[in-house]
Amino acid sequence: DAGVTQSPTHLIKTRGQHVTLRCSPISGHKSVSWYQQVLGQGPQFIFQYYEKEERGRGNFPDRFSARQFPNYSSELNVNALLLGDSALYLCASSLWAAGYGYTFGSGTRLTVV
Amino acid sequence: DQQVKQNSPSLSVQEGRISILNCDYTNSMFDYFLWYKKYPAEGPTFLISISSIKDKNEDGRFTVFLNKSAKHLSLHIVPSQPGDSAVYFCAASANTGFQKLVFGTGTRLLVSP
Numbered sequence: 001d002a003g004v005t006q007s008p009t010h011l012i013k014t015r016g017q018h019v020t021l022r023c024s025p026i027s028g029h030k031s032v033s034w035y036q037q038v039l040g041q042g043p044q045f046i047f048q049y050y051e052k053e054e055r056g057r058g059n060f061p062d063r064f065s066a067r068q069f070p071n072y073s074s075e076l077n078v079n080a081l082l083l084g085d086s087a088l089y090l091c092a093s094s095l096w097a098a099g100y101g102y103t104f105g106s107g108t109r110l111t112v113v
Numbered sequence: 114d115q116q117v118k119q120n121s122p123s124l125s126v127q128e129g130r131i132s133i134l135n136c137d138y139t140n141s142m143f144d145y146f147l148w149y150k151k152y153p154a155e156g157p158t159f160l161i162s163i164s165s166i167k168d169k170n171e172d173g174r175f176t177v178f179l180n181k182s183a184k185h186l187s188l189h190i191v192p193s194q195p196g197d198s199a200v201y202f203c204a205a206s207a208n209t210g211f212q213k214l215v216f217g218t219g220t221r222l223l224v225s226p
Contacts, residue, residue, distance in 0.1 A: 042204075043157065106155050
């Protein structure tokens with residue numbers, strides 16, 4: 001069985017641009033969460049989606065948005081990129097909205113120049 | 114506001130000895146705690162967890178201890194193996210109805226032969 005898959009694996013963008021990151025959850029998993037990991041820090045919660053609805057949001061500006069599709073895959077969008085958005089973006093999937101059974105993908109490394 | 118703290122950025126241990134990784138938290142609403150292991154270029158992998166109603170959980174070579182009064186938990190690895198070399202993250206969650214893990218900054222463990 002495929003795990004959580006994220007694309008692309010690496011990305012370089014210029015300040016002010018927009019980026020879309022994609023995540024496919026484990027088959028059967030209905031919840032997708034997004035985390036940002038800046039170098040030297042632990043992952044920080046951005047969003048959780050369950051059954052296409054936003055269930056939770058972390059302390060991130062409105063430039064960050066996400067959505068979940070009928071097949072439970074998800075996109076994270078970041079507008080007006082800043083240098084400080086350079087980070088590893090991790091997607092995690094689970095069966096349910098609550099509980100603790102997360103599986104993480106390998107992440108997308110975003111570099112903003 | 115760093116609610117989960119791992120004060121040791123790195124730890125070096127010899128193969129066969131015990132590794133002890135520590136974690137402190139400040140939010141008394143946290144009721145579930147997890148340890149993740151992360152290799153470079155991979156997402157975090159779940160290692161072991163503990164509910165706040167317990168003070169110890171064991172899984173093979175890995176044991177997690179929770180001291181609620183001190184808001185402290187620790188991960189013991191016995192015996193340590195070179196393959197255990199990775200970054201270890203402590204994470205905590207509160208019962209909010211959605212999944213949000215609050216991570217520490219990680220401890221890099223190096224197990225030398």
